[in-house]
Amino acid sequence: MSSSTSAILGLVFLGLANASVFLMFKLWGYPFNHETHKSEAPRSLMLLHRCLGYAYAILYIFMMWHMVPRLWNYQVELPPRTVAHLMLGITIGVLILLKVAILRFFRHFEEVMPYIGVSLLICTYLLIGLSVPFTFRETVLRTQTGAFSEEGIARTRKLIETAGLPPEAPLDQLASKRKLREGQHVLQRKCVVCHDLRTILVKPRTPPDWVRLVNRMAIKPMIGEPIYKEEEWTVSAYLIAITPDIKTAVKQQREEQMRADEAKAAVEIATSIMGEESSTVAIVASYDEAEAKALFEDKCSQCHPLSDVEDYPPRSKEETTEMITRMIENGLYLEEEEIELITRYVNDNYLEE
Numbered sequence: 001m002s003s004s005t006s007a008i009l010g011l012v013f014l015g016l017a018n019a020s021v022f023l024m025f026k027l028w029g030y031p032f033n034h035e036t037h038k039s040e041a042p043r044s045l046m047l048l049h050r051c052l053g054y055a056y057a058i059l060y061i062f063m064m065w066h067m068v069p070r071l072w073n074y075q076v077e078l079p080p081r082t083v084a085h086l087m088l089g090i091t092i093g094v095l096i097l098l099k100v101a102i103l104r105f106f107r108h109f110e111e112v113m114p115y116i117g118v119s120l121l122i123c124t125y126l127l128i129g130l131s132v133p134f135t136f137r138e139t140v141l142r143t144q145t146g147a148f149s150e151e152g153i154a155r156t157r158k159l160i161e162t163a164g165l166p167p168e169a170p171l172d173q174l175a176s177k178r179k180l181r182e183g184q185h186v187l188q189r190k191c192v193v194c195h196d197l198r199t200i201l202v203k204p205r206t207p208p209d210w211v212r213l214v215n216r217m218a219i220k221p222m223i224g225e226p227i228y229k230e231e232e233w234t235v236s237a238y239l240i241a242i243t244p245d246i247k248t249a250v251k252q253q254r255e256e257q258m259r260a261d262e263a264k265a266a267v268e269i270a271t272s273i274m275g276e277e278s279s280t281v282a283i284v285a286s287y288d289e290a291e292a293k294a295l296f297e298d299k300c301s302q303c304h305p306l307s308d309v310e311d312y313p314p315r316s317k318e319e320t321t322e323m324i325t326r327m328i329e330n331g332l333y334l335e336e337e338e339i340e341l342i343t344r345y346v347n348d349n350y351l352e353e
Contacts, residue, residue, distance in 0.1 A: 007132045009152035013059050021117045022053040088127040095120050141154045152253040156241040163207035174237040183238025186231045292345035320346045
């Protein structure tokens with residue numbers, strides 16, 4: 001079952017839970033005979049509520065039947081979101097069993113049914129909230145990648161011919177949207193059993209390198225299912241197709257690292273300049289404390305409250321340098337002039353004399 005189908009069924013599951021619970025609220029408004037356990041609610045509404053409950057339980061079993069086996073396709077230690085998703089699924093199953101048991105065998109506990117119904121609704125909302133938004137986000141990201149565009153497929157088709165795949169590999173089919181999707185599923189289901197995706201996609205590779213890497217991984221002993229020959233071809237084709245996206249990501253990461261290195265160097269230069277008496281005179285002439293204060297408050301308040309600096313101020317110019325360098329490493333972008341102004345302002349206002 002694809003992730004899109006799973007998301008659609010999840011929304012249907014949520015709709016059934018809402019309809020069942022709110023109809024239950026209406027039914028419990030009718031007079032109820034506790035001795036005979038009979039309600040004066042219309043029979044048609046009672047039948048509708050029962051059908052909604054059966055549909056909810058059947059859909060739950062259907063989804064669990066398809067999703068529980070996926071747990072064996074994850075890494076040995078499950079991610080936190082998957083653990084939470086699993087616990088909610090188990091909780092819903094237990095509540096359904098309790099509800100059925102009360103209806104069939106323990107009617108004297110019937111007064112707790114509204115609480116069970118509300119608990120089912122809450123758990124269903126949490127369950128769907130942990131899965132459906134991420135599925136739709138993944139779908140959007142898929143449409144944004146260039147691998148599945150006509151241009152990307154044409155490029156992949158050309159590169160596959162030089163990738164060194166065996167003669168029996170259907171090269172004309174591997175560069176199709178369907179086969180690329182299959183390769184993506186193999187990567188997400190089987191490769192992550194032994195590897196984090198970040199380690200797989202850490203750098204771009206040439207088509208022959210991808211083919212050799214996948215083959216080397218496929219012949220190694222595995223914890224989960226083996227990667228079959230055709231799956232080797234499809235996942236290799238997919239990795240070849242997304243290589244431009246990997247190159248773009250690596251390039252952006254390299255540029256961000258270069259900007260961070262330049263900014264850290266600027267911090268050190270600004271600190272060293274301020275330590276020289278002759279240069280300090282020139283800086284003082286162009287220094288505007290009000291401008292520096294506004295810049296300091298604007299930039300530093302983006303990540304944390306300004307009280308953090310007031311409660312734990314730097315005790316030396318070296319600590320000021322370390323503080324600003326740490327802010328840059330955490331993602332704050334500063335121009336060289338901004339670094340000089342903030343460094344001067346912090347040293348003038350927070351260092352102890």
